[in-house]
Amino acid sequence: MAIKNNNRIKNGKLGVQIAGQTRKEAFTNYFPSVSGTGTYFNAHSGLMKSSINPQDVISPDLAGMLPAELQGALLSPISVSLLKNGMVGGVTATQPIFAGGRIVNGNKLAKIGEEVARIQMELTEDEVVLTTHTYYWQIVNLKEKLATITAVEEMLTTLQKDVNVAVKAGLSTRNDVLRVELQLHDVASNRLKVENGIKVSKMLLAQFMGADMIHFDLENRVDNDCQEPTAFFQDAGTAVMNRPETQLLDRNIRAAKLKTKMSLGEQLPTIGVGGGYLYNDLLNKSNNSSVVFATVSVPISGWWGGSHARKRHKLMEQQAINDRTNNIELMTVETNQVWNELVEAHAQIILAESSIQSATENLRIVGDSYKSGIVPLTDLLDAQVLFQQSKNLYSDAYSVYQIKILKYRQITDH
Template sequence: MKQTIVALAFLLLALPGVRAQSPRSITLEEAVKLGIDNSKQLRQSKNKIDEALARLDQAKDLRLPSAKVSFQYLHALMLARTLNFPGLTQPGKPLSLSFDFPAYLGTLAISEPIFNGNQFKYARQSADLLLQLSKLDADKDKDDVTYLVISAYINYNKILQNQLIVGRNMQDVDQKLTEITKYESQGLATRNDVLRFQLQKSQIELSEIELENDRKDANYDLNIILGLPDSTQLTVSNFDYKLQEQPVFTDLLTQADANRRELQELAFQDKVADINIKKIQDGKLPTLAATAGMYYINPTGKPIPTDHTVLAPITLGVGVSWNIGSLYTTKNKVAEAAAQKQEIVTSKDQAQDDIRKDVHKAYLGYLQSLDKIRVLQVAVDQAEENERITESKFQNNLANTTDRIDAQTQLYQSRVNLELAKSDAAIAYYTMIKSTGNIHL
C-alpha cells in the first residue's frame, strides 16, 4: 500500500501543471519591454494614431473631383392635357398630352475644384499636424508606461530585499535563542531572558508574514502590468540602484527643453493656430470649379425607349461662387483665432516655468536620496559595531539580555532603512530622468 501511494505521488509530480512553478527571473530591461508590448494604454494610443491617419487621408481626398449619379422613375398624372409652345406648335393645334405620364430621369454630375482659396492645402496641413500630435501623445504614454513598470519593479525589489534582511535577522535570533536556551539549562540565564528572545522571534515572524503578503500583492500587480499569467512567481535580476550618477542641472534643463512632450505639443498647436488664421483669411476669396453633367430623360415610360424618344443633353461649364459677406465678417473671426494663438504662446511660457520647477525638484530629490544613503551607511556601520560590542559584553556578563536585543534590533532596522533608501534613490533617479522627457534605462 505504501509503495502504491509513493508511486502515485511521483506520477502526480510528473504531470504538467502539477509541478510547482519555478520562479521567473526578470531584469528591469525585460520588464519594461514586456510592459510596453502588453500595455492596453499604448494600444489605445495606436488607435488614436490610426484615427489621425484616416483624417489625413480624408484631407487628401478633398482634392479629388466629386461625382454624383441619380436615377428616378416618375409617374405623373397630367391635370392639363394640352399645351401650347409659342413658335413650336401651330396656332389652334396645341400639343396633346396623355393623362398618365410615366418617365425615367437620370443625372450624372462631376465637379472638379480649380481654386478654393488654399482651403484644401490648409486642411491637409492641419490634419498632418494633428497626426504629429497623436504621435507625441503616444510617445508620452510610452514614457508613462515605462515609468510605471520601473516603479512597480523597484517596489517589488524593495520587498524582496527586505525579506532577505528579515531572513538574516531571523537566523541570528534563532541562533541566539538556541544559545540562551542552553545557558538557561546551565543556570547562566533566566527564563525571562529566553522569553525575551522568543518574543523577538515572534515579532520577526509577524514581519515575515506581512512582507510575504506585500510580496504576493506586488507580484500580482507586476504580472498584470507586464501581461504575464497571474500565477507567475518573479525574482529580480541584476538590478542597478543608480547610486553613482552625477547629473548636471543645466544639462537636465537643456534635455527637458528639447524633449518634454508638453512643449512639443504646444509648438504643434501654435502651428495649427497659424494655419487656422490663414484658413479664415482665405475664406474671403472666391471659389472656382469646373463642372460637367449628363442628363437622361425618357418620357415614354418604357425602360428601353425607341428612337428619338430620349433626351440626353451633356453640359460643360465653369462655376464661380463668392461669399461677399465674408469680406466684413472675417475680421472678427481672425481676431478670435489670433487670441487663441496668443493663449497658446502664454501656455507655452507657463509650461516652461512648470518644467523648470519639475526638473529642479526631481534633481534635488535625487541628490537628497544619495545624502540619505551616505548617512544610513554610516548608521549601519555603527549599528554593526554596537552589536558586536554588546555581544562581547553579554558574553562577559557586562550587558543584559535587553541590551543585547536592543543592539540587534537597531542593527536590523538600520539595514532595512538603508535598503529602503537605496530603492528610493533608484525611484528618484528615474523620476529625474522622466522630468527631462527622455526616460531611459
C-alpha cells in the same frame, strides 16, 4: 514586454493610426467631389393629365369631309395621360479651384495632428517604462526586506536557544524568553506583510506587462556600487528645449496659427468647376445630355461675424504662445527639482551604507557583551532592531535612487 503588451501603448498606437487616417482623409479634399443620383418611379396614373377636344383643332370644313363613321369618334373629347413611369439619373463632378486656403491649411493641420499623436505616443511609452520600473524596484525593495527579516529570524532563533539554556541553568529569567518570543512574533508579522506586498506588487507588474500573473516572478539584485549623479547631469535649459512636451507646445502654436488662416479662408469666395452627365426616360424615349459649369460662392453675410472670429483666433494664438512660455519655465523648475531629488537620493544611500556599518558593528559589540553578561538581553534585541532598520533604510534608498535616475534621464536625454 510592457511596451509590447500594455493596453495604454496599444491605444497610443491606435491613436497614431487614427491621426494618419485623418491626414489621408484631409488629402482627399484636393480631388473632385463626385456624386451620382438615380430615380425610377411608377405612378398609379399619369402624373400629367389633360383632355383634347378635336373640335377645337379640326375646322368644320375638314370635319365635313370625313366619313360619317369617323366624325362621331374624332369629334369626341380625347383623354391624355403622361408620365405614368419613368427614370432619371445623372453624375456630376466638382473640382475646387479656390477655397480660401482652407484645403491647404486643413491638410497642414491634419499633419500636425499626426505629429502630435506620435509625440504623445512617445510620452506614453516613457510613462509605461517609468511605471514598470517603479513596480520592479518596489518588488526588489520588498524582497530585500524579506531577506533581512530572514536573517533577523535566524539570529533570534539562535538567541532563543541560548536564552532557554540560560533559563535552565538559572542564569536568566522567563522574562527574557518572553521578550525573544515577542520579538519573533513581531518579525513574523512583518514577514506576512512583506510577503503579501510582494504578491500584490508582482500581480500589478505582471498585469502591466501582459505576463502570467500566477507564475510570474523576477530576479532581484541590489548592488553596493551606485553611479554618481554627476554622470547623468544635463543643462536644464537645453534639456527642456529637447523635451517632447516642448515639441507639443510648438505644434500647438502652429495649429493655432493655421486655425486663424482657416477662419480667414471662410470669409473668402469659393470657386469650383465641374461637369456632369444627365439621362432621362420619361416618355418612353431615352435622352442623354452633358453639362459643364462653374460656381462662385461668396459668404457676404459671414463677413459680419468673420472679423470677430479672426480676432478670437488671434487671441487664441497669443494664449498658445503664453502657455509655451509658462510651461517651459515650469519644466525648467521640474528638471532642477528632479536633479536635486536625485542628488538627495544618492546622499541617502551613502547615509544608509554608513548606518549599516554602524548597526552591524554595534550588533557585534552588543552581542559579545551580552554573551559576557555585561549588557541585558533588551540591549541585544534593540541592537537587532537597529540592524534591521538600517538594512531596510538602504534598500528603500537604493530603490528610490534607481527610479530617480530613470525619471531624470527621461526628461533630459531626448
